[in-house]
Amino acid sequence: MARLMLRMKVSMILTGVFFTLYFGLQPVTEWFERKDLVAAPEEVVFVNTSVCHVSGQWKPTGFYSSIEPVNKLRCRMPQLLIAITQDGSNFLEAKRISEDLSCKYWLKSGHTHIHSGQYTAYGHFDLKRGATRKIKIGTGEQIVRIRCLDKFKASKYHDVLYFFSPPDPKLMSTESPEKLSVMVLGIDSVSHMHFVRYFPLVKAFLENHPHTKFFGYSRVGLDANANLVPFLGGESSRVAGSDFLSNDKAWLWDSFKIEGYSTAYGEDNAKGILSSRNGDKELPKIPVDFDLTPVIVEMNNHTRYSIDLKEMIHCTAGRKFQDVLRDFVLQLVPYMQGIPFFSVFWQSQGVQEYYEYAWHLDHSYMTLLKKLLDADILNNTLLLLMSDHGLRAGEYRMSLQGMKEESQPLMVAIYPEWLKRKYPLAVGNLESNAHSLITPYDLRETLADVIALGQLKDANIEVSMKRLQTHPPNRLPRGISLFLPIPDHRTCDLAHIPSLFCFCRELTELPTDDGLVLRSSRFMVESINQLIKPFGQCRQLKLEMVLLAYFLDFGEESFVYELRLRVRTSPGNGVYEATVRLSDVLLLTSPISRVSHYLGQSPCIGDPDLQIFCFCI
Template identity: 25%
Template sequence: MTQYYSDIINNYFLESNKILTGEKTAENSLRRYLINTSGCRIPYINPFDKTVLKYYKYVPPHMCSDRKPLIESNQTSIRIVKSELKNYDVKNIKELLCGYVEFSVNNKIQQQQVKKSYDYENRKRFHSFEDSVNIYSEFIQVLCFYEMKKIYEDFHTFIIPKKAKFEIDPIKKTKRDNDDDNSEKLSVIILGVDSLSRLNYLRQMPKTNEFIRSHKPFEFFGYNKPTDYHLDKYMRINEKLIGNHLIGVSYYCLGNRFVTDFLLDYANKFILNMTYSNKKYWSFFWATALTHDYLNVPSNNDMSFLKIFKSLVNNNVLNNSMVILMSDHGLRWGSIRETFSGRLEEHMPLLLIFLPDWFKKKYKTAVKYMRENAYKLTTHFDLHETMKDLLNLNNFKEENLNDRILKTRKDRGISLFLPIPENRTCETAGIGVSWCTCNQIKKISIGNRNVKKAVQVSVKYINSLLKNYNRCAKLKLSKILSASLSSTNEDLVIKSKNKISDFIVSFLTEPGYGKFESTVRHLTDINKMSVVGHVARINSYGDESKCIFNENLKLYCFCI
């Protein structure tokens, strides 16, 4: 075991009561269930359980370059970092020419000009500067030449105020403002991390986690998976021109900088610009590159997220914003996905919510409900309702809360500022059987007659999806890997009198040796089986499906 994980594990067991998983960590570690309500039981799993620890390895921080950036940016300008000139072999500063090119991601002509490899002679629209310069464009390409040869290239973003695309009716705006009991409103900042389960966050981002805990967020242990400013086109240009260290389909680096730092630097600039301008806003930033395909690489994000959270604290952003750190789901394939913990983790993403101290004091009942909901079954649907709640702070008045509780108890999505029913089930929360973590699971023999039939039904279902694609092979069963029975009842024994039995089966097919997992429902009274939800691919398909462009069917197609 590496010293890295040894340190994290020691920290987890020694300090967990204080910083890792909230007030009930010690209690949870001694009991069977993390969530234990009449409608849902989710088992407690130690993030460092020996059954999963063997899949983890220390991935050292990746170095994009042995040289630091030659040009840095702040909120309004760029500057040459003269202390770095020697690392770029610049001996005579008079021979150095640095400048920038403005471009718009929506202007195809400008995009094509930026995509050209600029040399010393091809410098149209090139604005040179000697030390620093203020920038008035949202996107710029920066270049430096020394002795007429290009030695440096990078991209920077800036937050430039934009005109509103539509005007709010002044009468409606005045009425809306008057409806609130004060002028205080919350901005919303969502920082998302793709494919990162709550447990893998604890393993991979300990420094961020420890800092975050000191500011007492609400952590949702039963979270189960269902603009004017955007970076997508900008990032694609970056990847084509300065992307490097390609791992799988993702770049680690853009020029000298870590790809996550590009995104979070933009997020930080946007947040600070809006904060300093005293504007209220809703923002959504989603990091994908280093977490979507890898179990251990997310550790490289730790310092990046720690940096932005420190900035939010130091600039008092938490005092006027709801800040959310979240993910969509856990890792969906790989060796760990074949374990019980890995399967559970895929369905249990991360959700941490920060609220200002003044808000907690003023709306004590609503905040009390949020605290209690941390130990109930919750979903993305609930988070959506929570966002809607923030549009009007009157929603959090005591009398309004009581009235709304009765109206929303049976809704699929319920604001986290309202009490989630104690008897909530996956069905009432809108979670399909395939994704439900509340059901009790018991392993059963792969030789069970119903298990064999469930696997046959699953393979037949996959082939039915591929029947119109003659470039995809017809799949055959190679091997049954595991089988379990899923039940909401305490009694998990298969009985012929049961009307419904849900089988979770994993199996291997050929050609290609794809590993799949499916949930098959058996209606015992009529002896009928059918796939519930979808069949999940739990190992990577690589280039096996390159002959097909349907993203959903790539999971199943083996090209012939």
């Protein structure tokens, strides 16, 4: 009897275990069975309107472009001195001195012209091993270059530092009229999907703050200059010309300054992305209150050294140029806390050449955003985290996905919570434009509304929306504020986006030996030769091979026929892309873009627009 009872208990236990395992694990089993469906290739929608649908892959095949571990590159020299201001005086503070050094310094005014070689003062001091020392060198805004030698006259430290005047308490009003500050944080050559893949920390930060990702943001020009001048200057860089660039009132900075904003500009490149395209002219003096350009130019002329094989990532002493730029942003925080500010900061080193370098920037930009949040800057600021275009050259750019991403730059707007509460219709429109086709011209109009913030009240927005609806469908304004709904029927042509940068149209691949393809390709190379013909130092190019050819579908009702071409030329193995319209005569409908590297091929010519075509004799 006892044995029978034991058997029954064991049977009941085993039965219970069986049912528990079967029914308990069934949901888990189903989850694993469904996992293949979830893990299927995913796509993200960029533009989704009645006339344009653009999508792309979340995760393309893994790709590495560099032959060295660029993420591990560090500046080789020590950072022996830092700049501090105390009680209105400027000091150089010595740190980590491991040997006796003899130092000399050269001073410039902080308001000096960028290319001025004139120093206002000189001086020298000694640093003793193990000692901590502060060296007073002056007051106010100053730029100082310091060079230290050891007892054998070998250079041990060479750097450029700068000082700001402390904020004037009289100007730091705590009860100023309501204004929304604007900050542009630009990272060159980063497409929206590049950002998604390589900036997980920044993405996580954004999820906790009001923001809108503009998937349909498109470039309108080839490079940073051609995309930032329409945004900050309101005109195409080719239309604007050098006269425009020398006119202070053409820039957004002037509009903001008139309304009582302080202004700032900084980039980590001494060449100047906003300069005239004529390589023989000097960089313009940007009309801002705080300008990092003279500092970067001084570093570039005297203390710069490169740490990568392509010599595209620069250091000064123990800091990368991009670190100097981010320090500049943080130096301005005390000024931003008390007065409305319009500022533009742009990084280009590293990201222009190396696809995977973006991963190295994620933590630093997340840290910067966190510091701006802790300083309460983001509570009163519209921050545009943006780029100008995707990666423009190299192996990844040669892929179809890379070709599309070049024209899909990053654009994210971060704004304070109170903005949506106070202006619900305007911010609602902003958010509804996340998948609309938008351009730098629209950003210009958006910031014009920020200057006149009261115009964002619901009643005013309703009037502007009705006015926009009165425009004929085929004659929309070139720039439309993002606080208004971008019309659903907007096309690339209506948005002034050249064919080469537009992916609303279906691409049909054509044989590269097709007669029309070859004829159009020869016309494209001849167009390049016409551009460089006046420059005898540049070799005339020959068509070596047609690499790709696509037919652009404009729809059944259209009689427009265009080809998108990729060709390789000789000498120099340059690879170029453009769109050619087929008619009685062939016509270029886009700029000609170079998608292969050309470092070292065109030192004989200074114009950036022509360097991409010139193979020097």
